[in-house]
Amino acid sequence: MPNLNINGRNMSVEAANDTPLLWVIREQLQMTGTKFGCGAGLCGACTVHLNGEAVRSCQTSVADAVGKKITTIEGLSAKGEHPLQKAWVAEQVPQCGYCQSGQIMQAAALLSKNTNPTKEEVVAHMDGNLCRCMTYSRIQKAIMRAASDMRTASATGSERRAT
Amino acid sequence: MNKHVKNLAPETTDLSRRSFLVGTAATGLVLGYAGSGIDQALAAPAAANFEPSVWYAIAPDGLVTVTCGKADMGQHVASTMAQIVAEELGANWKDMRVQLASNDPKFNDPVLGAQITGGSWSTMMNFDAMSRAGAAGRIALTEAAAASMGVPASELVVRASTISHPKSKKSMSFAEVVKSGKATKTFTADDLKAIKLKSPDQYTMIGVSVPQLDIPLKVNGTAKYGIDVMLPGMVYGALVTPPVRYGATVKAVDDSAAKKVPGFIRAVTLDDKTTTTTGWVVAVANTYANAKKAAAALKIDYDGGPNAKLSSESLLTEAKRLQGLSDSGQFFVKDGDPNAAFGTAAKVLEAEYTTNINIHAPMEPMNATAEFKGDILHIYSGNQFATRSGAIAAGAAGIDPKFVVMHQMWLGGGFGRRLDADMMVPAVQAAKAVGKPVKVIYTRENDMTMDFSRPLTYQKVKAGVDGDGKLVALSHDVVSAWPTQRWGIPDFLSPSVDKKGPLDAFTVNGSDFFYTVPNHYVRAIKNEMAHNATPSGQLRSVAPGWTFWAVESMVDEIAHATGKDPALLRVELLDGKGKNDGGAQRLRNTLLAAMGLAGYGTKQLPKGEGMGVACVSSQERATASWTACVAHVAVAPSGEVTVKKLTVATDVGTQVNPDGIRAQVEGAALWGMSLALFEKATLKDGGIEQTNFDSYTPLRMSQLPEVAVNVIANGEKATGVGEPAVTVVAPAIGNAVFNAVGARVRGLPITAEAVKAAMKA
Structure with a gap:
């Protein structure tokens, strides 16, 4: 059960290590602001930050996100006022x-x-x-x-x- | 609009059956058409605050919620409807809210009589109804306020959600009037028709770029699209689609490996009696990631079916064969006798124009969530054609369409793709099979290879010019799959001029242009092979996306053959004679505006650069927005085309939200450019070869040219803006390439190879 730090909160998720981070964020954490577009890193719809770097969450396994700070659109600013x-x-x-x-x-x-x-x-x-x-x-x-x-x-x- | 649209549901019939209600309900003032009881009962979801029969409701807190029966796919049509209502209602924009309608027939388009979003029709066909709904609300509120204040209603002024009496300085807010419970006036259809609407000089809201109501939701991740739907107990479906676009059947499914995937529930082979899909299997699992793993583990044996050997080349060869037959197709236009005129013409030009298969590829892949609750099937999906899609969902479930409730969502792009309902079928059949709500999400590969694409088209145009250089004859054959005939709705077809049965006007619209040509034939020829192998759909701008490619390229070819300036030849042909009176002059004026704005012909361009023009009356003759483009291109010796600038002018009559129109026209123009230069799909062995954005490549930011959009609002009725600019750009670019380097390319997309080959020729 990987532990994720997402938008400043620690959350434990139930997913195989190779599960794309995108689906864990969307389905398990029900943060649907991050979108699925191509599943191949070709469109950028699923972009999130890992330690401040923009990454394609469809190409990032949940295991690769462990121990890093994940930021999604929901966490970019507290009130959506970035x-x-x-x-x-x-x-x-x-x-x-x-x-x-x-x-x-x-x-x-x-x-x-x-x-x-x-x-x-x-x-x-x-x-x-x-x-x-x-x-x-x-x-x-x-x-x-x-x-x-x-x-x-x-x-x-x-x-x-x-x- | 085409004649069929009027036939679909005559406005008068619709209105006479219904009376417009203004009354106070528990939650506030409700305005709308009274629907039939059964539909309301069925369409009402469980939520306690559902408001039946509404175009809008005003809550006791004064918030006005407009229910939009149109699919909002980024054209901000919900906001536009709210803006039209707010103008006549006199509401403050900050009080306006929007919600998306269910498929209850009471939300049907007042002109079309169905829930369908397309054709750039929404604003033009709803402007009057929304204006009258808004005005009725204002009248009801004003009369109630007059009673409360004890003053004559005629002395009241309504502005910014407040009703005031200047003489006594009394005033009431909408909220206070609603709370008073005194707004009870009822309007019949005749009452509504009798309301005197504002004249344009009285507008305070129409023509103002108010902020679009859906935008805040779309910058913080809270807008809910179909793919975001989450239902309790929901499981996920991933598709396995066959290697052949259409016609394959599943012979056997081996799920032994899939069974080892954790969370796998079962594989469902679709039994699609609606014939929307063929040979699809959906793997259902507890998560989408697991469903995809299970789908990948399924071993499926197919019979490829009758189309398994077909390719783009076969479709084109068949199109040419059909065009060569004298008795093919039906006449869409038959004026004079072009064949006789060709015999006496001083000069005859002939050319073939083609377009390849194009894929919609909206950013949100197709998806649908289905849930059976008692007798009711609930579908959650962003869809452009709830009336038909609900019926397809019902067909997939084997139930009556009246038991289907469609929950509309924001659409992550539509472009015509979501007029179709294929995504309903796997969701419904999987939900039925597993007894749980199922969300089916297409992979991008499913989405691209199973698109209801813009069809491959082949057009042959023959033009005759007399001794004075005057265009006297034009014959135009259009061979394509028939996307709208595929719907199986007779009202969407049009009678042929030669009475050979109905034709799909959505394959030839645009060819009935506003140029004066005394002898003019247009034949609509159905390519049955393409129709079966690549079930086609309506891709943003539909037929005018290919008919104007041919017409506007040929007009340039005629100009060059007769030594005329291509833009001035158009001005000459737009003489406004006979049936072209009115439209031709508007199009001419728009073209002249674009020429002026682009500086057409005013300066010598560097070597390898050129400007080209085109002008169009998209979408249909009766629903035209008058649009012209000057494209400025640079062509490298390699044949590579760089678009430096697109100058677009469009006469839209009345603009509701100028900034929104500029956004739509710019997006449409860039779609036109993307289709002209970057987008090409091909069929091989019965399947679409392009599977993702590495091989199907819409325009990216680095390819963005300068785009200058100029909107002409001259007080005529509002026309559509979502599509027309798509159709004008490809011919403008093609004509610019010719002017730059003398290379005439007659196939889309215009590739560097094709330009280089034409430069040598």
């Missing part, structure tokens, strides 16, 4: 919305390391995430907006600390 989530609403990004948890998690991994990405860096980082509704231009805009908001917040934070 700058990316706010930017996604501001830019009205989702159409069907199915791929968007994965898109947001993929983008969050980028912005956690680099809050000033170039357009080329965004494209290179996001190209593995398919959106069949083709919302790509809004995804790009939202990432740039969130990055800018994060830079502003961080600058304001530094000012506050300075004073």
Whole structure:
């Protein structure tokens, strides 16, 4: 019975070691924000974070996730107010919305390391995430907006600390 | 719309049977059509707060919940319906909520008389009904408020969910009026029809980009799609689909290895009397991971059936053979006598245009959850055609369709794929076999190889030009599988002009264009072989996705053959004479707008670059949105095409949510580009060869061009926006490639190899 640390909570799950993390998250933990898209690491709909890195949960066995911090869309921020989530609403990004948890998690991994990405860096980082509704231009805009908001917040934070 | 749609359920009949109710129920004010009792009883799920007969309800807290009878697959149609209601109701947008309808017939489309979402029809066909529903609510609330305040209703003003009396400065919120219990007015169909709706200059909500109500749910993982349904005691089904797309049968199933998989329950071989599926087996287990393991362990012996040796080449060869026969098919358009005109024409052009098989591949793979509860079969699945899909589920269960309740979910993409109901069959039969609720989820491989795909099409177009360079004759043969005939619903077919029986107009729509051509034939020819081997479906934009590829490529070919500018030839052909009056001028204006916005013909482009135009009246002649595109491409010596910019203009009459329209048009244009350049499926040995996103490759972010969307809203009636822009892009790109490097490619997708070959030719 593997023990998982997911969204800050320790949970024991009943699954064979080779079970894809995706299905454990969705079925056993009933966190359905993480989506199944291709089962082959080709679309990015199932993206979650393992220790802050974006991974495809359909290609990650539950055994590989043991001992690591797993973050899903449900745990990205306590109230769903991560700058990316706010930017996604501001830019009205989702159409069907199915791929968007994965898109947001993929983008969050980028912005956690680099809050000033170039357009080329965004494209290179996001190209593995398919959106069949083709919302790509809004995804790009939202990432740039969130990055800018994060830079502003961080600058304001530094000012506050300075004073 | 086609004539069939009107036949499906005449609006007047529907309205006369029902009276519009406004009354106070325990939970608030309820507005809707009174349905028949039996349907309501059956459709009502166990939840105590279910509200029958509603388009919307206002709760005592003032929240207005609109029930959307349309499938919401990302076009935000639920939000659009709420916006139309809110305009006439006078509600504050922050008070609006939406919920998705069950398959109760009272939620049927007021024009179509069924629950079906497609054709870019939803806004145009529901605008009036939702407006009148909203207005009726406002009138009822106003009269109740007038009684409470003791003032004349005519002196009241309704704004932002508040009814106020400026003279006395009295006011009541919607919540207070609902709580008062005084809103009891009843509206008959005639009363509704008599309501004077707002004129566009009075709009405060229509035409405003209010935030879409479904978006917050879609950024925090809480939106529930079919695949997210969890029922107590539920188990999972994984499919084993045969190597042949259609026609295989299961000879034997050996489950000895599957039995060793922990959690395995049993393998169910489908007995599908609806003939939706052939040769499918579903492995049922306690988890989906185990169900997949068990499915992989099943050893199944198939008879491949009659289509097991067919390939894309065989379908194309058959299409060409059929086209060559003088008595094939039925006439969709028969104006003048093209054959006689060809005899006297100064110049005759002939060309063949093809499109390959295309796969919908929405991001949410097909899935359905089925549960038998007493006599009622509950289906949970995101679906575009509840009326038919409920019947398919019933057929799979061997029960009457009235015992099926369809629970609509958010759709993780539709694009026409979820008009079909194949996913119901394994879920229903597995649930019946194991006596538990079963959720069946397709793998991406199941989803791609068992798609109801856009069919392979073959079109032959012959054009005759007179001595003055005027297009005098066009004959156009369209050979394809007939996706809509497959539904088996006569009302969706159209009579043929030559009275040779009904034809599937959803294979030829668009070919009845708005150009003035005195001698014009269009023949719809069914490719029976393709129809049987690759049961086809409605893929975003359906026929205009291939008919305009042929027509708009040929118009360019004519222009080049006669030394005319292709865009200006279109302007000349859109003269608005006779039956084309009105539409032609709107399309001409839209084309001119796109040309202006793109800077068409204003500057010399670098070598290897070119602009191409196309303009379309998708979806159907009677439901057209007037759409034009200028594509700017760069073509490498290798033949590789890079789209630098797509400039799209579309005349949609009235826009409900401008930002939503821009999103739809941009998505549709990119679909058009993806189909034009990147998406190709092939049939080999009776099976679809592409199984996942490594071999079937829709556009990704790195392939994104600049897209400029320009919406023309001129106050005409609202038209559809989800599909038309799909159809205009491929010919615009093809024409741009020709203008860039002189290579005419007549098959989709336009590959680097095909461009290079055409450059040499």
